[in-house]
Amino acid sequence: MFQIPQIKPGIIAVSRDCFPITLSETRRHAIVSAYGEGLYECPVTVENELDAVKALDDVRTAGCNALVVFLGNFGPETPETLLCEKFDGPVMYIAAAEGDGDLINGRGDAYCGMLNCSYNLGMRHLRAYIPEYPVGDADECAGMIREFLPIARAILGVKGLKIITFGPRPQDFFACNAPIKGLYELGVEIEENSELDLLVSYKAHENDPRIPDVCADMAGELGACGNCYPELLPRMAQFELTLLDWAEAHKGARQYVCFADKCWPAFPEQFGFEPCYVNSRLASRGIPVACEVDIYGALSEFIGSCITGDAVTLLDINNSVPKYLYNEDIAGKFDYALTDTFMGFHCGNTPSCKMCADRAVKYQLIQHRLLEPAGSDPDFTRGTLEGDIAASPITFYRLQCDSEGVLRAYIAQGEVLPVATRSFGGIGVFAIPEMARFYRHVLIEKRYPHHGAVAFDHVGKSLFEVFKYFGIADIAYNQPKCCRYPTENPMA
Numbered sequence: 272m273f274q275i276p277q278i279k280p281g282i283i284a285v286s287r288d289c290f291p292i293t294l295s296e297t298r299r300h301a302i303v304s305a306y307g308e309g310l311y312e313c314p315v316t317v318e319n320e321l322d323a324v325k326a327l328d329d330v331r332t333a334g335c336n337a338l339v340v341f342l343g344n345f346g347p348e349t350p351e352t353l354l355c356e357k358f359d360g361p362v363m364y365i366a367a368a369e370g371d372g373d374l375i376n377g378r379g380d381a382y383c384g385m386l387n388c389s390y391n392l393g394m395r396h397l398r399a400y401i402p403e404y405p406v407g408d409a410d411e412c413a414g415m416i417r418e419f420l421p422i423a424r425a426i427l428g429v430k431g432l433k434i435i436t437f438g439p440r441p442q443d444f445f446a447c448n449a450p451i452k453g454l455y456e457l458g459v460e461i462e463e464n465s466e467l468d469l470l471v472s473y474k475a476h477e478n479d480p481r482i483p484d485v486c487a488d489m490a491g492e493l494g495a496c497g498n499c500y501p502e503l504l505p506r507m508a509q510f511e512l513t514l515l516d517w518a519e520a521h522k523g524a525r526q527y528v529c530f531a532d533k534c535w536p537a538f539p540e541q542f543g544f545e546p547c548y549v550n551s552r553l554a555s556r557g558i559p560v561a562c563e564v565d566i567y568g569a570l571s572e573f574i575g576s577c578i579t580g581d582a583v584t585l586l587d588i589n590n591s592v593p594k595y596l597y598n599e600d601i602a603g604k605f606d607y608a609l610t611d612t613f614m615g616f617h618c619g620n621t622p623s624c625k626m627c628a629d630r631a632v633k634y635q636l637i638q639h640r641l642l643e644p645a646g647s648d649p650d651f652t653r654g655t656l657e658g659d660i661a662a663s664p665i666t667f668y669r670l671q672c673d674s675e676g677v678l679r680a681y682i683a684q685g686e687v688l689p690v691a692t693r694s695f696g697g698i699g700v701f702a703i704p705e706m707a708r709f710y711r712h713v714l715i716e717k718r719y720p721h722h723g724a725v726a727f728d729h730v731g732k733s734l735f736e737v738f739k740y741f742g743i744a745d746i747a748y749n750q751p752k753c754c755r756y757p758t759e760n761p762m763a
Contacts, residue, residue: 273556273557274527274528274556274557274558274576275424275428275557275576275577275580276336276423276424276427276428276431276526276527276577278336278337278420278423278424278427279309279311279333279334279335279336279337280309280310280311280335280337280338280339280416280419280420280423281310281311281312281313281330281333281335281337281338281339282299282302282303282310282311282312282313282338282339282340282341282416283313283315283316283317283326283330283338283339283340283341283354284296284298284299284313284316284317284341284343285316285317285318285340285341285342285343285346285347285350285351285354286316286317286318286343286344286346286347287318287344287345287346287347287384288318288319288347289345290344290345290379290380291344291376292316292318294343294344294367294372294377294379295316295341295342295343295344295367295379296316296343297343297371298341298343298367298371298379298409299312299316299341299343300312301371301408301409302341302409302412302413302416304409305409305410305412305413306413306416306417307413310339310413310416311330311333311335313326313329313330313333314329315329316343317347317350317351317354318347318350319347319350320349320350320353322350323350323351323353323354323357324357326354327354327357327358330358335360336360336423336427337360337361337362337363337419337420337423337427338354338355338358338360338361338362338363339362339363339364339365339416339419340354340355340362340363340364340365340399341365341366341367341412342364342365342366342367342379342381342384342385342388343367343379343381344367344379344380344381344384345379345380345381345383345384345387346366346381346384346385346387346388348384348387348388348390348391349391351364351388351391352388352391352392352395352397355392355395355397355398355399356395356397360423360426360427361400361419361422361423361426361427361740362399362400363399363400363401363402363415363416363419363423364385364388364389364392364399364400364401364405365401365402365405365406365407365412365415365416366381366382366384366385366388366405366406366407367379367381367406367407367408367412368381368382368406368407368408368411369382370408371408371409381406382406385401385405385406389401398740398742400419400422400423400736400740402415402418402419418732418733421577421578421579421580421730421733422578422733422736422737422740424577424578424580425574425577425578425733425737426737426740427577428527428573428574428576428577429457429458429459429570429573429574429577429741430458431525431526431527432459432460432525432526432527432528432529432570432573433459433460433461433462433521433522433523433525433527433528434454434459434460434461434462434528434529434530434531434566434569434570435461435462435464435517435518435521435528435529435530435531436461436462436463436464436530436531436532436564436566437464437465437466437468437469437530437531437532437533437564438464438465438466438469438532438533438564439533439564440533440563440564440565441533441535441536441563441564444563444564447563447564447565447566447568447720447722448674449531449564449565449566449567449672450672450673450674450676451566451672452672452676453567453672453676453677453678454566454570454672456678456742457570457678457741459570460523460525461566462521466533466537466538466541469513469517469532470541470542472513472516472517473509473510473513473542475513476509476510476512476513476516477509479509479512481508481512482505482508482509482512483508485508485511485512486504486505486508489504489507489508489548489552490504492552492623493623493631493632496629496631497623497629497630497631497632498631498632499631499632499633500632500653500654503544503632503653503654506542506543506544507544507546507548507549507654510542510544510546510549511549511552511553514530514549514553514558514560515553515558518530518558527573528558529558529559529560529561529569529570529572529573530553530558530559530560530561530569531560531561531564531565531566531568531569532546532550532560532561532562532564533563533564534546534547534550534562534563534618535563535638536638536641536642539635539638539642539651539652539654540642540651542651543651544651544653544654545618545619545634545635545638545651545652545653545654545655546560546654547562547617547618547619547620547635547654547655547656547697548619548632548654548655548656549654550562550620551584551619551620551621551622551623551656551697552622554572554576554582554583554584554620554621554622555582555622555623555624557573557576557577557582559572559573559576559583559585560620561585561722562585562617562618562620562722563722565585565720565722567669567670567671567672568585568669568720568722568724569585570670571585571668571669571670571671571723571724572584572585572724574670574724574734574737575666575668575724575725575726575730575734578726578730578733578734578737579726579727579728579730581726581727581728582622582624582625582727583724583725583726583727584617584620584621584622584625584660584697584724584725585617585620585722585723585724585725586615586616586617586621586697586722586723586725587615587616587617587721587722588613588615588667588710588714588721588722588723589613589614589615589616589698589721590613590614590616591612591613591614592609592612592613592614592700594609596690596693596700597609597612600688600690600691601688601690601700601702605688605702607688607702607704608707610706610707611702611703611704611705611706611707612688612700612701612702612706613700613701613703613706613710614692614694614698614699614700614701615660615667615687615698615699615701615723615725616694616696616697616698617696617697617698618635618637618638618655618696618697619632619633619635619654619655619656619657619696619697620656620697621656621660621697623656625660625661625663625727626656626658626659626660626661626697627658627659627660627661629658629659630656630657630658630659630697631656631657631658632653632654632655632656632657633653633655633656633657633695634649634652634653634654634655635652635653635654635655635696636695636696638652639652655696655697656697657695657696657697658697659691659692659698659699660687660697660698660699661687661699662686662687662688662689663686663687663727663728664684664685664686664727664728664729665684665685665686665687665701665725665726665727665728665729666682666683666684666685666725666726666728666729666730666731666734667682667683667684667685667701667703667723667724667725668680668681668682668683668723668724668726668731668734669681669719669720669722669723669724670738670741670743671719671720673717673718674718677745678741678742678743679717679743679744679745679746679747680734680738680743680745680746680747681709681713681714681717681719681746681747681748682731682734682735682738682746682747682748683703683706683709683731683748683749684703684729684731684749685701685702685703685704685706685749686701686702687699687700687701687702688700688701688702703749704749704751705749705750705751705752706749708749708750708756708759709747709748709749709750712756712757712758712759713747713748713749713756716756716758717745717747731748735748
């Protein structure tokens, strides 16, 4: 994954001048020792505003791009919040628990100081990450810092992101409507292009000398059984190079790029293949390529890549699981009701590393029906990576700007079951506790589109904190039976 921010955290201890400064210093050093390699320890302990300036200069010189402000005792309210105001990166606040000394000269009252710290952050309209319970001993604080790292990666990633699009959304795909106001609120840049721009660039890459090497890499990834159309590889390799070169030439002042491309109906006939397999390869490198010009789908995927450091995908919340399949393969084997299950599907954009071993490049059945003569062999509708998605814990989520320009999000943790789908495309049987209620009272009620991003791990905790950091007021999740949704009929 070469397109994910690398985090170098630094820790600055703060101390109120009426408390022993040694409390903060010894407690800071204990955290650094407990954390191990990778946490820079700023030698300046902040008691006043000038100390804050010195400390910030020190962590910047050290190359830190994420900051931990540690209240070793009550802490000085103004200087400790200025650290957040003046540091150009994500900041977290944690506080020392008592217990490493007596309760006379060894009491720091950081438990109390954290309250005033949060109050001052609010007055200055500053965003900072504060853990669920931000008070702990050295080992506990070191654990909090480790949990901060994926959050910091996502924050820095979004700050440095440009989303590049090709083409308007397909006809009758209003669900992919994407007001760009929300992107600017998050600090994301966008570049919107025509499909013709992409086609011109693709043709300019014909006979590119790098194509054979990319073909060899594709063949190696697919293996003999997965490489069903070896004659198609040069075209797909040419397209992969087109996207990578466009990203490099157009990212401008941004560090990271992802794409949202129109992939039908004109694309396959004009380019000579479906782009899905290429899209999957870029996603495996931390460069999501969202289908159907789904701009917020691409953004959601990128956030997931930053958090997990791993490949993600974008799927349709597609179809219900038939009762016969549920009765044969799920009932009595897994603790899920039929309505907890559904199939997540897309044409073939899920990275091969997240699919079962028999995945292969095939053809897009739906587009073949639509675009090629009845009864003909597939031609330009080839190029999808198809097969069942491998069993895995997952987080299904999305950050979306709705039609009113309001950013909102949902998060639901579950799993891909080790159950054969008996279907086509890149597809899996998903199970999420209380999915039926979540489907009705979040996805339908709040008018989310049919695309959801999938991270292949349980990362809901980190996603929630990232969305909260971005100021998202409405973060929905799959509520347990004991928690009724506001729109849920109590008589049902």
